[in-house]
Amino acid sequence: MWWWAAGLVVAGLLAAEVNMGAPGLIAWLPYVLLLPLPAWGLVWLSRMRVEVVPGAPGELRVGRAHLPVDVISRVAVVPPSAKSAALGRQLDPAAFVQNRTWIKPMLLIVLDDPDDPTPYWLVSTRRPHDLAAALGWNTTRS
Numbered sequence: 001m002w003w004w005a006a007g008l009v010v011a012g013l014l015a016a017e018v019n020m021g022a023p024g025l026i027a028w029l030p031y032v033l034l035l036p037l038p039a040w041g042l043v044w045l046s047r048m049r050v051e052v053v054p055g056a057p058g059e060l061r062v063g064r065a066h067l068p069v070d071v072i073s074r075v076a077v078v079p080p081s082a083k084s085a086a087l088g089r090q091l092d093p094a095a096f097v098q099n100r101t102w103i104k105p106m107l108l109i110v111l112d113d114p115d116d117p118t119p120y121w122l123v124s125t126r127r128p129h130d131l132a133a134a135l136g137w138n139t140t141r142s
Contacts, residue, residue, distance in 0.1 A: 007038040052134040062098045062123050073112035075137045077128040080104035092119050100124040107131050
């Protein structure tokens with residue numbers, strides 16, 4: 001997360017440098033041009049797509065990772081109150097984790113694949129119940 005602050009500071013310093021050499025109304029042009037560019041770039045770099053591809057086997061895609069739906073043995077919603085425990089001492093080191101700190105709920109996807117050493121996936125999602133339903137699992141909303 002430190003790159004957000006670093007990118008904006010570098011853009012601000014660069015805009016200030018250009019501002020010192022340009023008098024008048026044009027002095028604000030570097031701020032208008034340079035500050036939105038790293039903000040857009042950082043948002044673009046921080047995005048993560050979570051999707052379920054329909055089909056005969058079906059597939060869950062989280063970023064660049066792919067998981068066949070038929071190896072899922074069960075799913076569970078991890079509420080925001082239990083997120084720190086799920087990512088802390090209860091976390092299996094072999095688990096696949098795709099965490100975004102600003103997205104509070106997560107979906108726990110337990111795998112049943114003897115060829116894969118990954119026991120489960122933990123995925124940050126704003127709508128964990130909808131993702132579970134897209135995977136074919138019913139979770140109760142509380």
